[in-house]
Amino acid sequence: MTKRRIACLQIDIQFGNVKANLQAVANHFKQLDSEVDTVVLPEFWPMGYSLDSLDEIASYDVLTPIKTLAKQYNVDVIAGSVPTGREGKFYNSLPVITREGEVTFWYDKVHLFRLMDEEKFLVEGKDNGVFTLQGVKSAAVICYDIRFPEWIKTQMLEDVDVLYVVAEWPEQRLDHWRALLVARAIENQVYVVACNRVGCDPNNTFAGHSMVIDPWGQIISEADNQTGILTAAIDLAEVKRIRREIPIYEDRRPDLYRLKDE
Numbered sequence: 001m002t003k004r005r006i007a008c009l010q011i012d013i014q015f016g017n018v019k020a021n022l023q024a025v026a027n028h029f030k031q032l033d034s035e036v037d038t039v040v041l042p043e044f045w046p047m048g049y050s051l052d053s054l055d056e057i058a059s060y061d062v063l064t065p066i067k068t069l070a071k072q073y074n075v076d077v078i079a080g081s082v083p084t085g086r087e088g089k090f091y092n093s094l095p096v097i098t099r100e101g102e103v104t105f106w107y108d109k110v111h112l113f114r115l116m117d118e119e120k121f122l123v124e125g126k127d128n129g130v131f132t133l134q135g136v137k138s139a140a141v142i143c144y145d146i147r148f149p150e151w152i153k154t155q156m157l158e159d160v161d162v163l164y165v166v167a168e169w170p171e172q173r174l175d176h177w178r179a180l181l182v183a184r185a186i187e188n189q190v191y192v193v194a195c196n197r198v199g200c201d202p203n204n205t206f207a208g209h210s211m212v213i214d215p216w217g218q219i220i221s222e223a224d225n226q227t228g229i230l231t232a233a234i235d236l237a238e239v240k241r242i243r244r245e246i247p248i249y250e251d252r253r254p255d256l257y258r259l260k261d262e
């Protein structure tokens, strides 16, 4: 089966209000079309960028309700990101939850975004975001990570077909969001599924414009800046077709690429 139907939940995250945000996610699940098999949530959906309350928020169990929704609606969930606390440090962490309600993978954001003070409150991850979901080699990264093509390429070299991006991307850089996502799709010949939030927090207004982009770089579905669900069908056979048409993976010259700073 090469076809998938994906839904990005483009929610308006209430600053620091875990209960309201869980309710918003549950309400959006109720509106899913019955063909959807994969649901994507935005970055830090339980609380937004209320980073000075991380201690309290990381102690809430926000995943049990999402596992229940995954089973109830029989969908896999790229569960945006949530704050996790380990050994006295906090991470911006993306869980993958299967339709059986199991967390099968975690990715910690590798590039922390100074303009939103992440480096003051969080520790960066070290491992890549590649996982297999229902037999499909996939990868997931978080927001600012998409500005680092080397990081994305490192993962795409593992024969990945779909790149998920979860974000809280402000509207003042909407043009960067669109251009970077399209570039990552074209240069890696992958589907890009990007879920952003809408609404405001005390410092930013967020862009929305969640997008699904095919491996040729065509935007096959794009949301506006309102709350809602962006749904799109993808056909993984397209990845192989595009890679045959322009065989960039065969034509790479890694012997010439200087990827380590000296």
Ligand SMILES: NC(=O)CCC(=O)C(=O)O
Pocket (backbone or CB within 6 Å): 043, 113, 116, 142, 143, 144, 145, 147, 167, 168, 169, 170, 173, 176
């Ligand atoms: N939450 C983020 O990582 C935001 C990244 C961002 O806005 C950017 O311009 O990069």
